[in-house]
Amino acid sequence: MNTGEIAFNQGPIGVFDSGYGGLTILNEFLKDFPEYDFIYLGDNARTPYGTRSFDMVYQYTLQSVLKLFEMGVHLVILACNTASAKALRSIQQRDLPNYDLSRRVLGVVRPSVEKVVNVTKNGHVGIVGTSGTVQSLSYILEIQKFLPKAVVSQQACPMWVPLVENNEINSDGADFFVKRDLDLLFSQDEMIDTLILGCTHYPLLLPLINKYVRPNVNILSQGSIVSASLKDYLKRHPEMDRKCSKNGTCSFFTTENPDKFDEASSVFLDFPVKSERLFL
Numbered sequence: 001m002n003t004g005e006i007a008f009n010q011g012p013i014g015v016f017d018s019g020y021g022g023l024t025i026l027n028e029f030l031k032d033f034p035e036y037d038f039i040y041l042g043d044n045a046r047t048p049y050g051t052r053s054f055d056m057v058y059q060y061t062l063q064s065v066l067k068l069f070e071m072g073v074h075l076v077i078l079a080c081n082t083a084s085a086k087a088l089r090s091i092q093q094r095d096l097p098n099y100d101l102s103r104r105v106l107g108v109v110r111p112s113v114e115k116v117v118n119v120t121k122n123g124h125v126g127i128v129g130t131s132g133t134v135q136s137l138s139y140i141l142e143i144q145k146f147l148p149k150a151v152v153s154q155q156a157c158p159m160w161v162p163l164v165e166n167n168e169i170n171s172d173g174a175d176f177f178v179k180r181d182l183d184l185l186f187s188q189d190e191m192i193d194t195l196i197l198g199c200t201h202y203p204l205l206l207p208l209i210n211k212y213v214r215p216n217v218n219i220l221s222q223g224s225i226v227s228a229s230l231k232d233y234l235k236r237h238p239e240m241d242r243k244c245s246k247n248g249t250c251s252f253f254t255t256e257n258p259d260k261f262d263e264a265s266s267v268f269l270d271f272p273v274k275s276e277r278l279f280l
């Protein structure tokens, strides 16, 4: 392959989320891959995904992935647990073979599970996530593929995403809901030694989560896990790495109002963002 062909075929890595939560994953990518180009797409107009049916999450996620492909992306990371749990498998197995076998879509559930099964000492694992992620049972099924005897308890925390999106992370309301939901989780199994924050918004609530989780419990946030997994993937797939353009840029797209996106992003990122509107 000559240099001209490489340049023609290259594109940014796409990072997709239903809204802002994926920015916690993007943040780690920007630290770990400073030379790569990224496109972030937040489907803010249709967020939240966590309360939607399988079918809607699949349709919305597929539309977003195809849009990113149109924009020159070869590799999309679904930086959203709900989309990873409810749409990834269908997209990988049903849609990609019809669209373009050289493109790839990866999610956040599998890397998190690979980490958790290495971290847990007693096989008692807790998951907190959106109602959609919890109902999909994806974490339980994936963990039990590695550890068939694992005891996995789940708790849906439907108030946590709105608390983060509305910048209420330091409020009494956040304190109340975080304590309540963690109490509900640990009342299912007091022996949990590893807790996965199975929603990309939840790292923003870490100070409160730490307050209500016993210190001997490992709390796994996904940003660094998913970023390490991407590094490993690109090493194992040099043909995909060659298709990733490397000019150190990051552009932001939202399906809602860009001014609103730029303002709300400041909760997640420590640099200013200038996003563009995208119609799906």
Ligand code: DGL
Binding pocket: 017, 018, 019, 021, 022, 047, 048, 049, 050, 051, 079, 080, 081, 082, 083, 130, 133, 161, 198, 199, 200, 201
């Ligand atoms: N970002 C989504 C996740 O990780 C949560 C937000 C939503 O409900 O859309 O599951």
